[in-house]
Amino acid sequence: xxxxxxxxxxxxxxxxxxxxxxxxxxxxxxxxxxxxxxxxxxxxxxxxxxxxxxxxxxxxxxxxxxxxxxxxxxxxxxxxxxxxxxxxxxxxxxxxxxxxxxxxxxxxxxxxxxxx
Amino acid sequence: xxxxxxxxxxxxxxxxxxxxxxxxxxxxxxxxxxxxxxxxxxxxxxxxxxxxxxxxxxxxxxxxxxxxxxxxxxxxxxxxxxxxxxxxxxxxxxxxxxxxxxxxxxxxxxxxxxxxxxxxxxxxxxxxxxxxxxxxxxxxxxxxxxxxxxxxxxxxxxxxxxxxxxxxxxxxxxxxxxxxxxxxxxxxxxxxxxxxxxxxxxxxxxxxxxxxxxxxxxxxxxxxxxxxxxxxxxxxxxxxxxxxxxxxxxxxxxxxxxxxxxxxxxxxxxxxxxxxxxxxxxxxxxxxxxxxxxxxxxxxxxxxxxxxxxxxxxxxxxxxxxxxxxxxxxxxxxxxxxxxxxxxxxxxxxxxxxxxxxxxx
Numbered sequence: 124x125x126x127x128x129x130x131x132x133x134x135x136x137x138x139x140x141x142x143x144x145x146x147x148x149x150x151x152x153x154x155x156x157x158x159x160x161x162x163x164x165x166x167x168x169x170x171x172x173x174x175x176x177x178x179x180x181x182x183x184x185x186x187x188x189x190x191x192x193x194x195x196x197x198x199x200x201x202x203x204x205x206x207x208x209x210x211x212x213x214x215x216x217x218x219x220x221x222x223x224x225x226x227x228x229x230x231x232x233x234x235x236x237x238x239x
Numbered sequence: 240x241x242x243x244x245x246x247x248x249x250x251x252x253x254x255x256x257x258x259x260x261x262x263x264x265x266x267x268x269x270x271x272x273x274x275x276x277x278x279x280x281x282x283x284x285x286x287x288x289x290x291x292x293x294x295x296x297x298x299x300x301x302x303x304x305x306x307x308x309x310x311x312x313x314x315x316x317x318x319x320x321x322x323x324x325x326x327x328x329x330x331x332x333x334x335x336x337x338x339x340x341x342x343x344x345x346x347x348x349x350x351x352x353x354x355x356x357x358x359x360x361x362x363x364x365x366x367x368x369x370x371x372x373x374x375x376x377x378x379x380x381x382x383x384x385x386x387x388x389x390x391x392x393x394x395x396x397x398x399x400x401x402x403x404x405x406x407x408x409x410x411x412x413x414x415x416x417x418x419x420x421x422x423x424x425x426x427x428x429x430x431x432x433x434x435x436x437x438x439x440x441x442x443x444x445x446x447x448x449x450x451x452x453x454x455x456x457x458x459x460x461x462x463x464x465x466x467x468x469x470x471x472x473x474x475x476x477x478x479x480x481x482x483x484x485x486x487x488x489x490x491x492x493x494x495x496x497x498x499x500x501x502x503x504x505x506x507x508x509x510x511x512x513x514x515x516x517x518x519x520x521x522x523x524x525x526x527x528x529x530x531x532x533x534x535x536x537x538x539x540x541x542x543x544x545x546x547x548x549x550x551x552x553x554x555x556x557x558x559x560x561x562x563x564x565x566x567x568x569x570x571x572x573x574x575x576x577x578x579x580x581x582x583x584x585x586x587x588x589x590x591x592x593x594x595x596x597x598x599x600x
Contacts, residue, residue, distance in 0.1 A: 126532065126533070126534050146449045146450055146452075147449050150452055150454070150465060150543075151452045152534075152536075152543075152545050152562060152567075153545060153560070153562040153567070155547055155558075155560045157549060157557065157558045167547075169534065169545075169547070171470065171536065172470075173463075173464075173465050173470075174464065174465070174469070174470065175470065176469075176470055176471060176472050177470070177471060177472055179534050179536075181534070199452070200450060200451060200570055201450075201451045201452040201567065201570040201571070203570060204277070204566060204569055204570065205562070212285070223278075224277065224278050225278035225281040225599060226278070226281070234283060234286045235285065235286055
């Protein structure tokens with residue numbers, strides 16, 4: 124399945140997704156994170172098109188670990204668990220997304236950071 | 240006078256097969272707010288896939304995400320890696336893989352229907368459906384060597400072929416199963432406790448299905464016509480009799496009907512697959528190391544299973560992202576609970592067919 128990758132700046136992400144996303148056209152797949160090392164993380168918001176074969180769009184923004192990331196839940200309510208998963212797994216801060224979806228207080232923190 | 244009460248359901252509860260906790264806020268008996276905690280069985284599989292196991296072994300690791308739909312996990316991962324290696328399987332391999340996925344769908348849907356019957360008070364019917372399900376489990380065991388957690392899919396093909404004797408056995412068991420499903424359809428359509436009682440209960444409207452990104456039978460029961468089998472060109476589903484099944488009422492009854500009709504469609508597809516198996520090798524040599532980033536979607540029994548795999552020609556992958564159907568469906572589930580009677584919560588939950596092993600991975 125080919126991916127159409129759209130690289131955006133994190134500060135433009137909400138505007139870009141607001142322009143792009145129509146809930147009756149695009150199916151929201153997930154939010155993903157990939158640790159790039161050197162204190163940077165790539166965040167991805169991924170969508171597929173209803174009723175069309177092999178059409179997947181991936182919005183990608185690279186940010187620093189400590190940057191506060193805006194939430195897309197106001198636009199895509201179902202993103203709430205994906206955002207909480209990213210918070211647990213990568214230790215980034217997403218507005219309104221609470222820690223503790225998967226990890227207990229005494230468990231390993233930020234397990235998907237490459238330095239850990 | 241309205242009385243607001245907080246009632247937890249789970250993490251251990253008689254109606255739950257796996258640990259999940261819902262925190263219901265009820266006004267008298269009506270649920271007005273829902274919280275969900277899904278992470279009780281997190282095993283760190285994504286981390287293991289990129290740091291503990293080399294890419295050639297990861298297919299066997301992801302098959303352990305879920306016992307029921309192991310085949311779709313190993314298939315999704317394998318498809319992703321094969322694409323990164325520039326390999327496309329021959330038609331025989333594609334047909335054998337489709338066969339296992341559809342058999343998986345039949346037994347998974349039957350398990351869900353068994354639990355729905357149990358929730359309606361039909362314990363004998365639960366046992367009867369589970370006994371009938373053995374017809375499919377026997378086929379899966381004969382093909383793959385395992386009843387669950389099959390390591391059947393391999394990079395470059397599948398591990399075992401379907402012999403003429405197996406073809407006969409598959410025909411015999413599916414012929415035996417079909418009238419049993421017809422009988423179940425009759426019961427789920429006409430028995431008061433399984434049909435009328437569940438009509439209008441646990442409704443997810445079409446608009447809500449769009450807003451909350453419902454998927455799989457949950458979405459199709461609400462009239463949202465989405466199915467990865469129709470939205471991906473990885474497998475020739477149109478050649479084996481695939482038909483998208485959907486209903487419109489979005490309630491428990493509709494979800495039961497979608498699953499029953501999908502079982503019948505999957506039986507037809509399995510028969511067409513074994514009757515028209517193309518010739519060719521069942522496994523081919525694939526060379527190289529994965530490089531690049533790829534997305535794969537496969538229609539698992541509960542809905543769309545998503546894998547993102549990123550590699551850079553090393554023995555360990557940079558990232559394996561797994562998004563499972565139940566994980567995606569939880570926001571829609573929480574919406575359905577709102578406005579429902581608390582007494583209906585176990586039945587509604589069973590009709591979602593949740594898999595917490597997949598969700599927490």
